[in-house]
Amino acid sequence: MEALLNGGLPVASSCSGDGVxxxxRVQIVEGSENLSSENETEAFLRESKGVPQGTRISCQVQVLGDVTVDTTYW
Ligand code: FES
Known part of the structure; x- marks a missing residue:
């Protein structure tokens, strides 16, 4: 999320990155291997909010290399 915002891209949020x-969420187009593993907060949100596989909760992910993402509102 921070990387996207620093790049000037809008990111939807109503909890300011608190993991609530x-x-x-963003869809991973390429480079999923360059993202940190899913943490407990993201796993909980995936289950409780119905976040599909291939989509990550951007405020809970660290970017470790090149990644291409997309959202429905860009
Ligand atoms: S900004 Fe709310 S969960 Fe990421």
Whole structure:
């Protein structure tokens, strides 16, 4: 989420990155191997909010290399 915002891209959120809303989800187009593993917060949100596989909760992920993402509102 921070990397996207620093790049000037809008990221949906109603919890400001506290890992509550799941609105910051982004679809991973390429480079999923360059993202940190799913943490407990993201796993909980995936289950409770119905976040599909291939989509990550951006405020809970660290970017470790090149990644291409997309959202429905860009
Ligand atoms: S901004 Fe709310 S869960 Fe990521």
């Amino acid at each position: 809303c799941a609105k910051c």
